Amino acid sequence: MINLLDHLAAALGPGGVIIAPEDIAPFGTDWRGLVSNMPRAVLRPRDTAGVAAALRLCAAAGVPVVPQGGNTSMVAGAVPSRDGAELVLSLSRMNAVRAIDAAGLTMEVEAGVTLRAAQDAARDAGALLPLSIGSEGSAQIGGVISTNAGGNNTLRFGNARDLVLGLEVVLADGTIWNGLRRLRKDNTGYALRQLFAGAEGTLGIVTAAVLRLARAPRQRQTCFCAIPSVEAALDLFARFRDEDEAALYAFEYISGAAMAVNQSYMPDFRLPLETASPHYVLLELATTRRRDPLRETMEAVLADALEAGVITDAAIAESEAQRAAFWAIREHLSESQRRAGASVKNDVSVPVAAVPSLLARAAAMLGARHPGARMVAFGHIGDGNIHLNALQPEDGDAAAFAARGEDLMEDVNAIVMELGGSFSAEHGIGQIKTHAFGQLRSAAEREIMRRIRAALDPAATLNPGKLF
């Protein structure tokens, strides 16, 4: 290993290899604090050639490499799976926005650019990078793509994978694949960019990407609604989709319980309605059109919905500040739950129509099998994607609750699978959900993936312990 590190230091130049324990510590622990495995060293290449040189040397030495961007994985996907045995390869120094084509609506960025920096660069060019997630200030493009990140605008624009027009990837053996094309259409062979996107760094390391942009919207209307039931939330969704499918940029569900936790632990983010409700929806319409005020569309649909009993109250943001305040509620739900104690996170999806059934069955199951656990559900209901979190009993013991996390997750996943759903809608597998992956996806499906992985990384040195 010492010999390898010398070679790596020579290949990567000054600052390219970090070995001091205090410096590498932050790279070994995921941000949720679920896993802490120190890497043997951290590699910080400056460019694609550096990544290739590092991987070539590591493959020859049989030493595993864990790619890491902003280290914001929800499933410990970017930290080592064993202590002291792996190298972390950080993409942080590859942080150039290489080009923006505002007319062609594309941008080329290196893997280490944060999602927010990429959004800002697109906005400065008059365009929209239509991907937004809670961790966007830290999450880097390479990780965003490698985990096929979702978020609030997936409803309208798809996940990260759908925004990737081109990719540059370094394989385990150091081969560089330059697929940085800027084409809307290209049917020459297999969907490699889609395959590497979402592969969690197990098939290759993403070093740069060409992303698809959208026209920046000229109008935006945001509202916060009180809803009597989950069914009513879907009814409201159908009404807006029916009225103007293309303008529906976001449609988020917040349960009364999740809102109550927010009110208790983060009172700055206040309910923008006069009275509490068992359910809420935060939704946003946007469009490039100058004509046809979206405000009128929103008011018309809400008025009809109010009359039909589909909503009981609604507040439309009157300013950009109020819009930001509405979204701040949504964005702080995870943090308020963290302050409220131990919670078990289930990032699940079902066919959209099955969401009411999912929530009803999960509530009944928790009451029967995990008494006292508080269900604090919220999420992207328009995609059928619910963060179905369970919070410890109010006066209970955090450690005891956390210890039952695996059982609780299995109980939730059993319901999800019966409804034809997914046990990881956004977060991926990493090293936290490998067990569920092994249990809940078919042998045929996993065998196909295993064969593809072995074909591209025969020595199994890329991000071991993840997925399988």
Add this chain to the structure above:
Amino acid sequence: MINLLDHLAAALGPGGVIIAPEDIAPFGTDWRGLVSNMPRAVLRPRDTAGVAAALRLCAAAGVPVVPQGGNTSMVAGAVPSRDGAELVLSLSRMNAVRAIDAAGLTMEVEAGVTLRAAQDAARDAGALLPLSIGSEGSAQIGGVISTNAGGNNTLRFGNARDLVLGLEVVLADGTIWNGLRRLRKDNTGYALRQLFAGAEGTLGIVTAAVLRLARAPRQRQTCFCAIPSVEAALDLFARFRDEDEAALYAFEYISGAAMAVNQSYMPDFRLPLETASPHYVLLELATTRRRDPLRETMEAVLADALEAGVITDAAIAESEAQRAAFWAIREHLSESQRRAGASVKNDVSVPVAAVPSLLARAAAMLGARHPGARMVAFGHIGDGNIHLNALQPEDGDAAAFAARGEDLMEDVNAIVMELGGSFSAEHGIGQIKTHAFGQLRSAAEREIMRRIRAALDPAATLNPGKLF
């Protein structure tokens, strides 16, 4: 082989194996008439289990299998690559629309359903399957997915791959992968459905799919414009995209030369404008909105464009019949070119802004290197995808022109590659473009694909001679 055919007949039941030469003949020739290789027999399984049983028997015997749907490939992708040595497996008997969820906007169909039948079923349920190609009356869903078909609405809704939510695939060894999920979001492992989509039947045989639908539009406006230059066509595109990005369902370019050939050979499809122009655009706006008449948007943008000299004339369809007449022009361009003699088809794409350069350079090259050849370009200019066809000289010899087809294609592709484009935007590789694929895509890219193919089909019995 005789023993194998007996086993296959037993496995597939009555009508499951065709061996009479007159019956198998249509399965051996592609519709463009480029390739004619008779299969040894044609297999016609009724269900997924039949496909699996057939592939298992063929893999054990080492006999290659060519999956075939509507046999409408533009690159001979669905007919054998050698004479008398391969079996064709037709999906035609698997033609059930299994389910439509109009609220959830999904449909589950078997591979042998024609695209038009799937469109009709979606429409009957009040939804839109937003994929439309010239061959939709014959093309089957399995082939549409396996070739990642594009067409006129790709601009708004993406290619076939983008519409696939779930897939069922049978691998070369007979393993069935049931990935028929109906989820908008699922991050559990690799992008298998995207990988099998567009794999041209070389990684597995698609037997069924869950497709994403859209809300049926309530308004639609179609217009046919005369344009002074290719640059002006892109200017008009930018104007409409700027005005209402989401309503732009189609934006098609037709060169004056392509229109002239149409007028000569298919005079029924008349120019809907008073005078001829060097360039035309056929565009369509659509929306689910009731409010805000699209007609006004279209008229306003056209009026501004006329004043700015970006268009010189325009006709807006006043009826569904007139709209159909506009589209009939577009849809008969290939047929009129066929009647005009031998042509060399180049289905290419470049970054959208590079289209004028592509057309100018191709015209200059043809004049210099292929005197007399007529450039008859048309296509999906909003995606940067041009069908850059070259038609034989008016009084020239068809055979002599066709004999120079490879050279001409290489000359076009050289320009396309310099512009960062693709030599096959929609049509795929099949067995017609394997040479270009070998020449124009990097060794690294092809090696990744080769390894994936070998991993999933180690005995190389699935659609051999295609892609590589």
